[in-house]
Amino acid sequence: MTETILYSAPGTCGRVSAIVLEEAGLTFETRVIRFLKGEHKSPAFKEKNPKGKVPALEIDGAVLTENVAIIRYLAARFPEKALLPKTSTLAEDAEITADLCFCSATLHPLVTRIRIPQFFAGPENASVVKKMGCDAMREYFQLVEDRLAEGPWWYGDAWSAMDAYLYWVFWRVEGADFPVKDYPRFCDHARRMEQRPSVQRALEREDRMTAQLESEGLAFTPPRVST
Ligand SMILES: N[C@@H](CCC(=O)N[C@@H](CS)C(=O)NCC(=O)O)C(=O)O
Structure with a gap:
């Protein structure tokens, strides 16, 4: 089996795929994408996801994008994990x-x-x-x-x-x-x-990504807007 890599960034919807991967019990690496440096729009990342967005998931020799597609793939690939309900029609x-x-x-x-x-x-x-x-x-x-x-x-x-x-x-x-x-x-x-536990592990992965971004001076929290 090829290496499974989730490209994501802390706080983003990449968390959804991370939780589902954890629920599937997969061994996978999380690789942080540096939004502040525009890494999501870089040619190298756009080779993975031409839309320039996270998440992107390298799995089984393919790169999957879009949470819906990633979830449906994982649910079909690991039916025993019951990631989605079974359907008959x-x-x-x-x-x-x-x-x-x-x-x-x-x-x-x-x-x-x-x-x-x-x-x-x-x-x-x-x-x-x-x-x-x-x-x-x-x-x-x-x-x-x-x-x-x-x-x-x-x-x-x-x-x-x-x-x-x-x-x-x-x-x-x-x-x-x-x-x-x-x-x-x-x-x-x-x-x-x-x-x-899956959520806790996914959040720990985000903490590690945040620590990495902080160490590079690339952490970002948008300013709060009041209504
Ligand atoms: N429909 C996509 C949405 C992906 C998406 O919008 N990701 C955001 C993070 S939550 C992103 O990468 N934004 C960067 C940008 O749009 O420049 C999915 O479900 O995967």
């Missing part, structure tokens, strides 16, 4: 894809508007963009909140990669003053996630 399968795309295509864009609004609108409009992001996010946090009334995880009693994705969304906006306390079941979900 095409419609059930499509529903799982829809759930993961809800995270990547609906929630993630709102996360960035809440967390780094200045990147979209400039510092003068950042508060307005953040507020609009928060207002829009409330509908989806309520959707997750209602769903979690049915069980501890998105798919009821069975943990899945979907929970890793939701956790990253929650954590990212919690750290940007989104009012997560209005969604107590989602809060409990996040705290349950933090008990999982």
